[in-house]
Amino acid sequence: MTTAPDAGTTEPAHAAEVRVGLDALLDFTAAVFRHHGLPQDRATTAARALVHGDLTGVTSHGLTNLTRLYLKLFADGRCDPAAEPEVLADQGAAVLLDSHKALGLWAASEAVDLAAGRALEYGVGLVTVRGATHLGCAGAHAKRAADRGMICLLVSNCGQQRIIRPPGGRAAMLGTNPLAFATPAGPRPPFVLDMSTTVVPTGRVRGAARAGKDIPEGWLEDAEGRPVTDPDALDRGDGYLKWLGGDPETGAFKGYGLGLLVETLGAMLPGAGLGPEPEAWSGSGSPSGQDDNIGFTVLVIAPAELRRKDEFEAQAAGLFDALTGSPAVREDRPVRYPGWFEGERATEYEKSGVPLSAALYEELRQVAAERGLTAPAALDD
Ligand SMILES: NC(=O)c1ccc[n+]([C@@H]2O[C@H](COP(=O)([O-])OP(=O)(O)OC[C@H]3O[C@@H](n4cnc5c(N)ncnc54)[C@H](O)[C@@H]3O)[C@@H](O)[C@H]2O)c1
Numbered sequence: 001m002t003t004a005p006d007a008g009t010t011e012p013a014h015a016a017e018v019r020v021g022l023d024a025l026l027d028f029t030a031a032v033f034r035h036h037g038l039p040q041d042r043a044t045t046a047a048r049a050l051v052h053g054d055l056t057g058v059t060s061h062g063l064t065n066l067t068r069l070y071l072k073l074f075a076d077g078r079c080d081p082a083a084e085p086e087v088l089a090d091q092g093a094a095v096l097l098d099s100h101k102a103l104g105l106w107a108a109s110e111a112v113d114l115a116a117g118r119a120l121e122y123g124v125g126l127v128t129v130r131g132a133t134h135l136g137c138a139g140a141h142a143k144r145a146a147d148r149g150m151i152c153l154l155v156s157n158c159g160q161q162r163i164i165r166p167p168g169g170r171a172a173m174l175g176t177n178p179l180a181f182a183t184p185a186g187p188r189p190p191f192v193l194d195m196s197t198t199v200v201p202t203g204r205v206r207g208a209a210r211a212g213k214d215i216p217e218g219w220l221e222d223a224e225g226r227p228v229t230d231p232d233a234l235d236r237g238d239g240y241l242k243w244l245g246g247d248p249e250t251g252a253f254k255g256y257g258l259g260l261l262v263e264t265l266g267a268m269l270p271g272a273g274l275g276p277e278p279e280a281w282s283g284s285g286s287p288s289g290q291d292d293n294i295g296f297t298v299l300v301i302a303p304a305e306l307r308r309k310d311e312f313e314a315q316a317a318g319l320f321d322a323l324t325g326s327p328a329v330r331e332d333r334p335v336r337y338p339g340w341f342e343g344e345r346a347t348e349y350e351k352s353g354v355p356l357s358a359a360l361y362e363e364l365r366q367v368a369a370e371r372g373l374t375a376p377a378a379l380d381d
Pocket of ligand 1: 157
């Protein structure tokens, strides 16, 4: 396997690493969700979405968020494991749901499956959701449609969370607003573009803070726009994430524009919480707001309902063949595309076990002990 060191890996490599079999990890994660009140099938789906991060190397949004995010949401009542999403409007090809604080890790996969079902009927399916909670790796959900030969766009805002300032603005107004887009790529791993619309998501800054490492210039800026390399500045409230593109001169308005695309399509459309509110600048202008009442929107297109399936598949294979076969600057770094390395890693880790940092593995053992569950065995034990 050819692995670019930076491809999708969102936390520094740890010296001490533990490998755990994929099935054991999925079973354990589902058991934790089950313990907190999720029905078995939902717990299984949510576990698959969360473990996707570790399985694909997107460690900033994998199991590290179990204790830091999801268990806290349950404890604080900000996520309702027994919630029943409600259909507020159903126009066949377009559906509006109120998630009623259901676990986003489950609800987003469910929304993709619902949109895919509608796409098979109408050629296109749109599911837009209010009242949602954090859905983890957006790409984990979008990939479900690509695995069924369809095209999927998924966008999610961060509720009323305000961390990032508009270019030229003094008050933080928006969240890291992730966007994922997935299509089949023939026999190769699907094309899965899965990204925050900021230079990096918060998880990557916090990962550096946990590892005691400085962050590169270009991730955070201070109130006056000067570079910040101390990752703790983010949670202190004196470091602001930058938009994809960096500064206005280097394309910040493209990242900001994508962030607004996510905010409008993902949250304004379904009527979810929005980051931008007058109160954000009426006080000190400091970052505020929680990522509650998140909105997300899923759009699935079924090419086979519009054109011959075999012709679409041949074209998809040809497109990604042409790209990956094109000449590379460095021989040891062939041309690839988003989703390639994640797909390669998943194939490898399914066989050899999913690598977890020793610290994360210890966290999982504690989660198990506190709940009377069995921790997943390390393969090296
Ligand atoms: N739920 C939320 O609120 C939230 C918010 C922000 C981010 N996220 C998630 O955080 C995760 C990480 O986001 P990120 O912005 O750090 O992603 P990233 O910067 O690691 O990767 C962004 C994209 O670039 C591609 N890429 C990166 N390096 C590559 C290479 N060398 N070759 C080919 N492709 C390459 C990846 O495949 C990916 O599609 C995503 O899963 C995202 O959905 C979630």
